[in-house]
Amino acid sequence: MSKSKRGKALWALPSRGRGTCPVCGSTRIKLLYTKTIGSGQALKVCKRCFNAPQEKIDAAGMLGVK
Ligand SMILES: [Zn+2]
Numbered sequence: 001m002s003k004s005k006r007g008k009a010l011w012a013l014p015s016r017g018r019g020t021c022p023v024c025g026s027t028r029i030k031l032l033y034t035k036t037i038g039s040g041q042a043l044k045v046c047k048r049c050f051n052a053p054q055e056k057i058d059a060a061g062m063l064g065v066k
Contacts, residue, residue: 005030018031021046023043032046039061043061
C-alpha cells in the first residue's frame with residue numbers, strides 16, 4: 001500500500017488535501033482525517049483534531065451545517 005497522506009497522492013486531492021480545519025481553525029493545514037459527527041455527516045479534520053474529543057468535532061460540525 002502506498003502512503004495516502006504523504007507525497008504525490010495529495011496532489012490528486014482537491015486543494016491538494018489542504019484547507020482550514022473546522023475544529024481548530026488552522027488554515028492551510030492538511031485535512032486528511034475523516035470524523036463522523038452526530039448527524040452522521042463526514043467531517044474532514046486535521047491530524048491534531050483527529051484525536052480531539054467527540055464534543056469538539058460535533059460542535060464544529062454544527063457550525064459547518066448552518
Ligand atoms: Zn484541526
